[in-house]
Amino acid sequence: MKTALITGATSGIGRATAHHFAKHNFKLILCGRRNDRLKALQNELSTQTQVYTLNFDVRDKQAVDSAIASIPAEFTTIDILVNNAGNAHGLDPIQNGDTNDWDAMIDINVKGLLYVSKAIIPSMIVRKQGHIINIGSIAGKEVYTNGNVYCASKHAVDAINQGMRMDLNQYGIRVGAINPGLVATEFSEVRFKGDVERATDVYKGYEPLQADDIADIITFVVTRPYHVNIADLMVLPTAQAGATILNKDN
Ligand code: NDP
Ligand code: 8X3
Numbered sequence: 001m002k003t004a005l006i007t008g009a010t011s012g013i014g015r016a017t018a019h020h021f022a023k024h025n026f027k028l029i030l031c032g033r034r035n036d037r038l039k040a041l042q043n044e045l046s047t048q049t050q051v052y053t054l055n056f057d058v059r060d061k062q063a064v065d066s067a068i069a070s071i072p073a074e075f076t077t078i079d080i081l082v083n084n085a086g087n088a089h090g091l092d093p094i095q096n097g098d099t100n101d102w103d104a105m106i107d108i109n110v111k112g113l114l115y116v117s118k119a120i121i122p123s124m125i126v127r128k129q130g131h132i133i134n135i136g137s138i139a140g141k142e143v144y145t146n147g148n149v150y151c152a153s154k155h156a157v158d159a160i161n162q163g164m165r166m167d168l169n170q171y172g173i174r175v176g177a178i179n180p181g182l183v184a185t186e187f188s189e190v191r192f193k194g195d196v197e198r199a200t201d202v203y204k205g206y207e208p209l210q211a212d213d214i215a216d217i218i219t220f221v222v223t224r225p226y227h228v229n230i231a232d233l234m235v236l237p238t239a240q241a242g243a244t245i246l247n248k249d250n
Pocket of ligand 1: 012014
C-alpha cells in the first residue's frame with residue numbers, strides 16, 4: 001500500500017486529490033493550516049483508508065521540519081509527495097502591489113514547497129524510490145497583466161520541478177508538474193481577499209475545470225508503471241487557450 005503526503009489538502013485540488021487517492025487505497029498524510037477541515041476530511045476518508053493529519057504553515061521552516069519529523073512509523077515511508085499548497089494574493093499592477101502579498105506568494109508557493117520537499121526527499125533518496133508532483137500553473141508558463149509576482153512564483157515552481165527531476169534522477173525518484181489553467185476552487189476568493197462576487201465572476205460565462213478534474217489527472221500520473229514519468233503537463237478548460245484567452249458566452 002502506497003503512502004501519499006498532500007499539502008493544501010483542506011480545499012480545492014488538494015482535497016479532491018485526497019478523495020481520489022483514498023479510493024486507490026493510498027495511506028494519506030493530509031496537511032494544511034485549517035485543522036477543523038483536516039479533521040473533518042480525516043473522518044470522511046478513514047472509512048476507506050488510514051489517514052494522518054499534519055497541521056502546519058508551509059512558510060514556517062521549523063514547523064515544517066517538526067511536523068514531518070512527528071509522522072508516526074506506519075506513515076513514514078512516503079511514496080508520493082504532492083506539493084500543492086499555494087495561492088495567489090492580489091491581482092495588481094507591479095507599481096501598486098502590496099509587499100505583504102508578494103511575501104505570501106514567494107514564501108508559500110516557492111519557499112514552502114522547497115521546505116516540504118527538503119524534509120521528505122532524504123528518505124526517498126535512502127529508499128531510491130519516490131514520486132514528487134509539483135502543482136504549477138499556466139501562470140508558470142506565461143505571464144499575464146497584473147499577474148507579475150504570482151506568475152513569477154509559478155515560473156519558479158516550473159524551474160524547481162525541472163531542477164528536482166535532474167538532481168533526483170540518479171536516485172530513481174520521479175518528478176513531474178501538473179500545470180492547470182482556470183480551476184473553480186477557493187483560489188480566487190483567496191486572491192481577492194474574500195470578495196466572493198469578484199471571485200465568482202472569474203468562472204462565469206464558460207465551463208472551468210473542477211478540482212476533481214485535476215485530482216483525476218494527478219491520480220493517473222501517480223498510477224503509471226514505474227518506468228513512466230509524466231514530467232510536465234498543462235491542463236486547461238476547453239474554453240481556455242492561453243492565460244488570458246477565454247472563449248466566454250458573453
Ligand atoms: P485553494 O485555495 O482551494 O486551496 C489552497 C490550499 O493551499 C488550501 O488547502 C490551503 O490550506 C493551502 N495553503 C495555502 N497557504 C498555505 C500555507 N501558508 N501553509 C499551508 N497550506 C497552505 O486553491 P487551489 O486548490 O486552486 O490551489 C491549489 C494549488 O493549485 C495552488 O498551488 C495553486 O497555485 C494551484 N493552481 C490553482 C489554479 C486554479 O485556477 N484554482 C490553477 C493553477 C494552479 P489552508 O488554508 O488550510 O492552510
Ligand atoms: C491559477 C490560474 O490563471 O489565475 O494559477 O493564474 S491563473
